[in-house]
Amino acid sequence: MTQHLTSNAVLLESVSCTFGTPTKTVKxxxxxxxxxxxxxxxxxxxxxxxxxxxxxRLIGGFERPSSGxxxxxxxxxxxxxxxxxxxxxxxxxxxxxxxxxxxENVAYALMVRGVNKTERTKRALEMLESVKLGGFxxxxxxxxxxxxxxxxxxxxxxxxxxxILLLDEPLGALDLKLREEMQIELKALQRELGITFIYVTHxxxxxxxxxDRVAVFNHGKIEQLDAPKVLYDAxxxxxxxxxVGSANILDGALIGQAGxxxxxxxxxxxxxxxxxxxxxxxxxxxHFLGAQTxxxxxxxxxxxxxxxxxxxxxxxxxxxxxxxxxxxxxxLEVRA
Amino acid sequence: xxxxxxxxxxLLHGRxxxxxxxxxxxxxxxxxxxxxxxxxxxxxxxxxxLDDFTGQVKxxxxxxxxxxxFTSSSNVDIVxxxxxxxxxxTVACAVIAxxxxxxxxxxxxxxxxxxxxxxxLLPLWSSYLVRVYAWKLLLxxxxxxxxxxxxxxxxxxxxxxxxxxxxxxFSLSSSYLGMFLVFVYVWLPYMILPIQASLERVPKSLLQxxxxxxxxxxxxxxxxxxxxxxxxxxxxxxxxxxxTLGDYIIPGVVxxxxxxxxxxxxxxxxxxxxxxxxxAFSLVPIVIIGLYLAFAKKLGAFDAL
Numbered sequence: 001m002t003q004h005l006t007s008n009a010v011l012l013e014s015v016s017c018t019f020g021t022p023t024k025t026v027k028x029x030x031x032x033x034x035x036x037x038x039x040x041x042x043x044x045x046x047x048x049x050x051x052x053x054x055x056x057r058l059i060g061g062f063e064r065p066s067s068g069x070x071x072x073x074x075x076x077x078x079x080x081x082x083x084x085x086x087x088x089x090x091x092x093x094x095x096x097x098x099x100x101x102x103x104e105n106v107a108y109a110l111m112v113r114g115v116n117k118t119e120r121t122k123r124a125l126e127m128l129e130s131v132k133l134g135g136f137x138x139x140x141x142x143x144x145x146x147x148x149x150x151x152x153x154x155x156x157x158x159x160x161x162x163x164i165l166l167l168d169e170p171l172g173a174l175d176l177k178l179r180e181e182m183q184i185e186l187k188a189l190q191r192e193l194g195i196t197f198i199y200v201t202h203x204x205x206x207x208x209x210x211x212d213r214v215a216v217f218n219h220g221k222i223e224q225l226d227a228p229k230v231l232y233d234a235x236x237x238x239x240x241x242x243x244v245g246s247a248n249i250l251d252g253a254l255i256g257q258a259g260x261x262x263x264x265x266x267x268x269x270x271x272x273x274x275x276x277x278x279x280x281x282x283x284x285x286x287h288f289l290g291a292q293t294x295x296x297x298x299x300x301x302x303x304x305x306x307x308x309x310x311x312x313x314x315x316x317x318x319x320x321x322x323x324x325x326x327x328x329x330x331x332l333e334v335r336a
Numbered sequence: 337x338x339x340x341x342x343x344x345x346x347l348l349h350g351r352x353x354x355x356x357x358x359x360x361x362x363x364x365x366x367x368x369x370x371x372x373x374x375x376x377x378x379x380x381x382x383x384x385x386l387d388d389f390t391g392q393v394k395x396x397x398x399x400x401x402x403x404x405x406f407t408s409s410s411n412v413d414i415v416x417x418x419x420x421x422x423x424x425x426t427v428a429c430a431v432i433a434x435x436x437x438x439x440x441x442x443x444x445x446x447x448x449x450x451x452x453x454x455x456x457l458l459p460l461w462s463s464y465l466v467r468v469y470a471w472k473l474l475l476x477x478x479x480x481x482x483x484x485x486x487x488x489x490x491x492x493x494x495x496x497x498x499x500x501x502x503x504x505x506f507s508l509s510s511s512y513l514g515m516f517l518v519f520v521y522v523w524l525p526y527m528i529l530p531i532q533a534s535l536e537r538v539p540k541s542l543l544q545x546x547x548x549x550x551x552x553x554x555x556x557x558x559x560x561x562x563x564x565x566x567x568x569x570x571x572x573x574x575x576x577x578x579x580t581l582g583d584y585i586i587p588g589v590v591x592x593x594x595x596x597x598x599x600x601x602x603x604x605x606x607x608x609x610x611x612x613x614x615x616a617f618s619l620v621p622i623v624i625i626g627l628y629l630a631f632a633k634k635l636g637a638f639d640a641l
Contacts, residue, residue: 062544082547095545099563109549112559160550 008074009164009196010036010059015068017054028054030220031068036198038073038163041190043199043207046217047243053168055217056200060089060166073163087164088157092172094149096141102152103128103137109160127155147178154189164196171206183210204244208232216240235262238332248304249332255279260332267328268306270295270320277321279304283314297322379622381615393611401612405620411600415620418597421512422580425519426527429576430569432520433527437568440528441535453532456525464522468589471518475509475590482507505592515591522586523579527572534568535561570632574625581621597621 017029029051036042044052057063058070061082070078077085088109096105103124104111110120125137131151141149150170157165167186171179187210190197201207207214208228215225216239224231224240235241238249241262248268252259255278273280281299288311295306297320304322314320348355383397405411440452459467474480485494498504498511505511538561546556584598595603597617604614632638 060544060548062548082544083550083552085548087548089545089548091541091545093539093541095539095541097542097545097560108546108551108559112546112549112551112555156549 007038008035009038009040009072010034010198011071011074012055012058013069013071015055015058015065015070017051017058017063018066027220029058029065032220032222033068034215034222034225036196038196039194041187041197041199041210041212043201043211043214044217045201045204045207045214045244047202050217051220052200052202052215052217054220056089056166056168056198059164059198060087061085086162087166088160088162089166089168090150090153090157090170092168092170094141094153096149096152096156098141100140101137102133102139102141102144105141105152106137106156106159108156113160123159124155127159128152131155146173147182150174150182158193162195164198165190167197167199169200169202171201171203179206186210208244214244216243218243234330236333238262241330241332246305248302250302250304250329254299254302255329260334262330262332263304263324263328265294265305265307267324268304269323270297270306270308270312270314271323272314272321273319274321277323279322281320281322283316283318283320286312286314286316295320378615379619381612382619384612386610386612391609401616402619404613405616411617414595414597414600414617417594418581418620419624421516421519421596422577424516425523425580426573426576428516428520429524429527430531430573433524433531433572434565434569437528437531437535440532441538442540453529456528459521460525465585467522468518468586471514471521472509472590475507475514475517477507477509479507479509509590510592512592515586518586518590519580519583523576526575526579527569530571530575531565531568534565534571538564567638570638574628577628578621578625581624582618 012032012034015029015032016027019026019028032051032055044055046052054063058065059072061077061080061084065078068078069076072080072085072087096102097108100108103121106127107115107120107124110123115123125134128134128137131154133148133151133155136144136148136152141152144152150173153170170186171182174182183206186197199207199210208231211228213225213227214231216223216231218239224236226234231240231244235244235247238260241247241249245264247262247264250261250263252261255261270283271277279299281297281304283295284298284303285296287294287296292307292309293312295308295312295314297304297306299322306322381393382401383399385394385396385398385401386392387394405415436456440449440456444452476482482491482494485491494508497513498507500513503511503513503516505514508514508517542560542564543556546560547553551559582598582601584596584602587594587596587599597620601614601617604610604617
């Protein structure tokens with residue numbers, strides 16, 4: 001962690017959010033409690049429909065909690081409209097105002113607060129300069145590429161120096177290379193500004209590489225909230241084990257233990273058949289991935305994947321042994 | 337037979353312009369010859385004049401007919417009266433339609449949206465004439481509106497309104513105020529629907545972004561929502577404005593005496609047989625709408641299209 005974290009930027013206490021028609025209701029967020037520290041890079045990770053975006057929208061004030069309370073910097077904000085909250089949002093579709101120039105977009109937050117024109121234009125142009133879009137101020141959003149629009153949205157959200165920045169899948173619409181560049185830039189920006197970033201994504205790689213802590217969402221609830229390394233090394237549930245990285249889920253009966261276990265593919269060694277092995281099976285598929293090779297082994301009715309560096313001397317159809325260290329085996333909570 | 341069809345479709349294949357041309361020939365003929373052609377023919381008539389002595393059209397180019405629009409004070413009155421009424425009706429329609437369109441665009445969906453659109457369109461299912469004559473009864477001295485004011489014991493308010501100059505009169509049905517009410521009622525759907533369509537196209541995230549950036553609701557309305565719906569308002573106002581400019585039924589049924597442009601065109605080309613003057617009058621709405629469009633474009637009303 002880069003700095004001393006003192007107070008809570010965001011505190012959610014037993015927050016639920018229900019949507020629905022008279023005939024059918026959906027609990028988008030179900031009794032979620034979490035605290036986000038000041039200056040933290042915090043990610044909400046989950047598949048679509050898991051409640052992560054609704055959770056962000058609750059913090060931003062675009063949805064109201066059906067129950068529970070939301071505190072921002074210690075004060076209750078559950079019923080506060082967005083324009084009274086000390087935070088800004090980078091929207092998934094960027095939400096740039098099409099009838100304004102790029103500079104007018106960036107200056108909007110200053111304009112509605114009555115900052116005079118000279119001052120706000122100066123600050124908007126500085127902000128554009130800092131996201132490497134100096135000289136684009138007089139263009140319209142429609143004349144920019146996706147990556148440029150994303151930067152404008154970022155500049156617009158940061159121009160009023162918010163204490164919290166919410167980012168709703170901001171890189172989702174960009175191609176892979178640009179996305180990786182922006183991940184590094186966003187992380188650097190957050191360190192430089194020292195403000196709280198709350199980041200929604202369905203991309204586990206993105207969440208792991210950028211965040212101080214990650215909350216994994218599923219069915220409106222938090223499955224696990226931990227630092228990225230802990231999430232990866234010690235997933236608590238089958239869902240987390242499968243969603244964060246890939247994992248083999250083993251029934252304890254297979255290895256002579258009780259319960260359910262997760263084992264990462266890179267922690268399994270596949271060897272020619274030998275007596276000291278934990279499990280034996282048939283090598284049914286070999287995928288060459290470049291730096292690594294992925295081996296699929298059929299053990300009874302279970303298919304187990306293993307990752308090895310480099311190529312393998314083994315042949316498809318061969319009987320093989322699987323070997324791992326017990327410290328890599330993670331027992332999972334079994335949920336009803 | 338199939339051979340012919342196949343040869344025809346392979347002829348079209350790879351020649352999209354040919355298919356387009358075949359599809360466009362009927363509408364092009366319609367628009368070009370029957371519509372624009374006859375319109376131009378009509379307008380040419382405004383450069384002819386009527387021989388006062390024989391009552392026949394003199395086919396010699398002259399500006400004298402068009403001059404009558406400006407020189408005869410009764411003609412000037414007619415143009416002024418019609419234009420002022422059109423402006424008033426358009427402004428009132430826009431003000432009334434916007435909240436309704438806003439409600440439909442942002443607070444209804446699926447079946448409830450269909451229901452509201454149906455409610456807006458429902459009046460158009462019955463004859464325009466029936467509705468106008470119905471309004472004559474509603475607005476009459478003994479009509480339901482007077483009765484309503486009587487029942488509430490505020491008859492004096494209605495009487496006071498009717499004593500006002502210009503808009504007042506003997507009863508609502510014989511005043512410009514009454515005519516204004518009927519115009520607003522009849523053209524309102526033509527304003528609601530374009531505004532609703534343009535509101536639907538405004539992404540909700542823009543309004544949320546505005547609020548997120550600290551704009552109070554009234555700022556979001558004036559800075560974001562209204563500028564983005566100007567094309568819809570412009571489209572609706574072209575409908576209400578031009579429909580009022582050209583209407584000749586409502587001014588004849590409801591309201592104070594005094595001709596409107598539409599009635600003038602109707603009378604001049606019919607009983608009076610003065611087609612050149614009728615053509616000159618029908619030029620007025622075209623010119624005004626043209627100026628209005630140029631003005632709206634200059635203000636940037638269509639930039640967001």
